[in-house]
Structure formats: C-alpha cells, structure tokens
Amino acid sequence: MFGTYGNFEVMPLLCPNGFDTCTTTLAARQRLRKPSTDGESILSRRESQGQLLSIWMRPSDASPGYFAQTLDNDIKMEATPTRRAGLERFTFPVGSKPYFVLDLANDLPVSFAGGMLNIDPDKGRITIGGRWGSSFGPGRFNYQAFACYDLLNGGKQKLSEYGMWTGDTYGLDAKGLGQTHLNLSLNLIGGVYQSGALFSFDINPPASPQIILRVGVSFRSVEQACANAETEVGDASFEEIHERAKAEWQEKLSKVEIDVANTPPNITEMLYSSLYRASLTPNNATGETQGVFEDTTSFYFDSLYCSWDTFRTFFPLMALHSPVEFAQIVDSYIDGWRKKGWMPECRANNLPGWTQGGSSADNIVSHFAVNYHNEAARLGINLDELYSALLADGEINPPEWNIQGRQVNVYKYVRKVHYQK
Missing domain, CATH: 2.70.98.10 (Beta-galactosidase; Chain A, domain 5)
Structure with a gap:
C-alpha cells in the first residue's frame, strides 16, 4: 500500500x-534490529480478572498502545x-x-x-x-x-x-x-x-x-x-500512559467477544489483531481540522482510505458493534457536503485523494440510515441532511469532478439516451 x-x-x-x-x-x-528482541503480542482471555482481552508482552515487543525494539x-x-x-x-x-x-x-x-x-x-x-x-x-x-x-x-x-x-x-x-x-x-x-x-x-x-x-x-x-x-x-510516567492506552484498547476491542467453545488460540489472536487494525483508520482528527473544515463543529475524520474499498467491508462490520463511532464518521461525510457541496470520496492527509467515477460515500451513509433510522437523531445525525447530501452526489456535477468525483452529467446523459431507446 x-x-x-x-x-x-x-x-x-x-x-x-x-x-x-x-x-x-x-x-x-x-x-x-537486534535479532530475537521483538516479537508478536500474545492475546489471551482472562475471565477470572473480568477482562475479555489481556495483552501480554515480551521484552521488546509490540501490542496495542505500546511498541519497542532494540x-x-x-x-x-x-x-x-x-x-x-x-x-x-x-x-x-x-x-x-x-x-x-x-x-x-x-x-x-x-x-x-x-x-x-x-x-x-x-x-x-x-x-x-x-x-x-x-x-x-x-x-x-x-x-x-x-x-x-x-x-x-x-x-x-x-x-x-x-x-x-x-x-x-x-x-x-x-x-x-x-x-x-x-x-x-x-x-x-x-x-x-x-x-x-x-x-x-x-x-x-x-x-x-x-x-x-x-x-x-x-x-x-x-x-x-x-x-x-x-x-x-x-x-x-511512561507506565501510566501505557496503562491508559491499554485500557482504551481494552474497551474498544471488548465490543466483540468470542463465545464459541474450543476456539483455537490462533483464531482468537487473528480476530482481535484484525479488529485492532480495523480501528486505526479512519483517523479521528476532530479538533485538528484545517482548510474549509478549520472551525467546523462537526466530527472530522481524516484518511477515508478509500470509500470504494470500505463501504462493503469496514462499515458493515462497524454497523454491528460501533454505532456511535459509525455516526461520527457519517457526520464527517455529511459535513463534507455542507462545506464543499459533495461528500468526500477518498480524503487522505486532510487532502482530496484520487477519485473513481462512482459515489461510494453514498453507500456508507445509506447503510447507516437503513441500520439506525430510528436511532439516527439520538446519534447526532439529521436524516434530512443525509438525504440532501445523497441527492447532491447523485444529481449535481462538480466543476472539478476529477477531484470531487462523480462526473454525473455524463452518466445522466447515457442513462437518458438508454431509456429513450
């Protein structure tokens, strides 16, 4: 990548x-790196201490909230x-x-x-x-x-x-x-x-x-x-910050529990390692905005990397276990429409990234609307605004479509010709 x-x-x-x-x-x-001084983290279940997930570390190791090497x-x-x-x-x-x-x-x-x-x-x-x-x-x-x-x-x-x-x-x-x-x-x-x-x-x-x-x-x-x-x-101290980081990751990863008897340890490790990596991006940069988003009162997420790769994978998973975070990201998509007229397709480093011809952000916010229609207002999402953002993406051609995405006029013309035939 x-x-x-x-x-x-x-x-x-x-x-x-x-x-x-x-x-x-x-x-x-x-x-x-010095040989044999850094290795993988060990993920294990410790129900006796009320923890779903405990991260054990060898000297010079890597785990959520900690990295070391010699x-x-x-x-x-x-x-x-x-x-x-x-x-x-x-x-x-x-x-x-x-x-x-x-x-x-x-x-x-x-x-x-x-x-x-x-x-x-x-x-x-x-x-x-x-x-x-x-x-x-x-x-x-x-x-x-x-x-x-x-x-x-x-x-x-x-x-x-x-x-x-x-x-x-x-x-x-x-x-x-x-x-x-x-x-x-x-x-x-x-x-x-x-x-x-x-x-x-x-x-x-x-x-x-x-x-x-x-x-x-x-x-x-x-x-x-x-x-x-x-x-x-x-x-x-270093130890205090490390403990705080571990506690935050514990809370995030404990949203998903394995409750299947005789689950092999490598499956447990693979699941939580994947959940950890899936939590690294998009990056919550709320309060750190720049450009047209500098004074926004909405949530802001950077590294939407990229909507066409995540609407069918990351966001369906998020819809199952993290409605609050999902709503925050949807708010950031809608705020793109508020500030620029269209929802972002592939924002990276706070900048417009490469685009494709489609409109994958629409799939993401629509997925949220279908799953959390009744809870949307409590999660901070105005469904009328969400629909207006969808309508703009589908009907209005951006003046710089290769930056904003969606050369809608060409699609609408082809659609019109097709139906006339």
Whole structure:
C-alpha cells in the first residue's frame, strides 16, 4: 500500500567521537534490529480478572498502545501514545552519551514542501511545522502538520549539545553546533532535503542512560501541538500512559467477544489483531481540522482510505458493534457536503485523494440510515441532511469532478439516451 505521514522522525545515535561525527543522513544512520528482541503480542482471555482481552508482552515487543525494539547497537526504543501525543523512551548502552537526530524534512512519501524547526535550549523544547504532500492524491496539494518535542522530562534530564544538521544523497553531512533555527522552502531544483535537529544529553556514568522524550502533534499549530502534550500527557510516567492506552484498547476491542467453545488460540489472536487494525483508520482528527473544515463543529475524520474499498467491508462490520463511532464518521461525510457541496470520496492527509467515477460515500451513509433510522437523531445525525447530501452526489456535477468525483452529467446523459431507446 502507499506510505503516509512518517513526519517528525526521531532516531537515537551513538557518536563516540562527538557532535560533529554523528551520522545524521538517512542512509548513514539506518540500523538493523537486534535479532530475537521483538516479537508478536500474545492475546489471551482472562475471565477470572473480568477482562475479555489481556495483552501480554515480551521484552521488546509490540501490542496495542505500546511498541519497542532494540537496535543492533543495543539502543532500546519504546513508545506509548495518547490520542495526539505520547512518550518515547530510549535506553542506551552503559557509559554511552545519548545523541538524537530529529527530522524536519523527512516523511515516508518524500513529499516535504517547506517548513521550520526551532530549538529553545532554556525550555528544552523543539517545535516543528511544515507542509507535506498527500500519499494518495494529486501532488499539487499540501497539508500542514506540527510537532512539539519536550526534552527535559520535567527537569530530570539535562540537555548537553544542540544544533542543526543538513545532508544530501551526494555525501553532505554538515553540522551546526549551537544553531537554533532552521527554515527550508520548497526544493525547486528537484533534490530531496535531509535536515533537522541534532542534540545530546549529559549523563552520570557508569549508569545505563535512559532518556524520555514527550511529543505532541497537531494539524493546526505548534502551540496546539504543545498544548496537546501538556493536556494528554502532562507529567505522567511512561507506565501510566501505557496503562491508559491499554485500557482504551481494552474497551474498544471488548465490543466483540468470542463465545464459541474450543476456539483455537490462533483464531482468537487473528480476530482481535484484525479488529485492532480495523480501528486505526479512519483517523479521528476532530479538533485538528484545517482548510474549509478549520472551525467546523462537526466530527472530522481524516484518511477515508478509500470509500470504494470500505463501504462493503469496514462499515458493515462497524454497523454491528460501533454505532456511535459509525455516526461520527457519517457526520464527517455529511459535513463534507455542507462545506464543499459533495461528500468526500477518498480524503487522505486532510487532502482530496484520487477519485473513481462512482459515489461510494453514498453507500456508507445509506447503510447507516437503513441500520439506525430510528436511532439516527439520538446519534447526532439529521436524516434530512443525509438525504440532501445523497441527492447532491447523485444529481449535481462538480466543476472539478476529477477531484470531487462523480462526473454525473455524463452518466445522466447515457442513462437518458438508454431509456429513450
């Protein structure tokens, strides 16, 4: 499938000979995983403790709400999230000095279109903002994204060196010790920017250094990214955030229970692993909207990836177990009609994605109306608006149908000719 996002990547480094020797470029810094240190999560039933689903983890593992891996240089990386923020924990080999490279320009689709990075050494904070392109849509469109990295872990960590780096695929790997500002425009000559921040921490050897970074993200501003980190993480510990994440996933996955005797463990694992993945997208970006949706009072979902692939699979499943979330997504579809005149077909990265000739959003909202007609008002859906959105999709030809979808006039003409015959 298509890579998307991957913004604001942070990479731990070992630089035994100091700041200027760190390997910061993408090719030079890549590492392999240490063999036999990460494995699959184990899903099991624990009725005796009142839990449908319990997620057991081996050291260096992955499960809902947690990820860890150990690199072949013995640096262990762990992460645990909230909705718009999270904590990243790094354990370095005994006696080593922790270095980190933080990207401004790099993302998975290599679509950077300009941005800024600032270091506030007194506050111990790095803020980033920029524009990137959609992973599944016309390349002329760009979305904005922002991040706020707090480096001091509530005063428990001390920043040592800090500065900027820039590189390219031809061997450039330059460092600027003490620099605090980086501003890049769109690369107009066809190259790929590789730039960001480089920083290190003071430690007390011979201890095994452990560094915790707090990060908040936003589609609106660096101020909101920092506020998201403050409100959703605050001064909570890594373990506390991890427990909250596990509890949220427990609630979501427990909507479906297996009550069939002698169900093989691999079937249980496959079911809940599939439900977990089915819960990752569309992404609930309510409160993080931009463009014409910036001040909407409706729910907003990004990565409708894509309506023609999900109306016959994901949404029928959602109709069985998640009417509230289904209604929220339907509200987001209808709000597309309110703001733009048509419901979205394949929104990705807050941008219009590629379209097909049909109108698959109509199937999704219609499925909701049929299943929850009597409950629609209580779920926040106005069925008159839903019908008006359906009518617009079916009868009004967009001026840019290759962006909005539905070249309705051609279909209506062919239909008219067919019936005249």
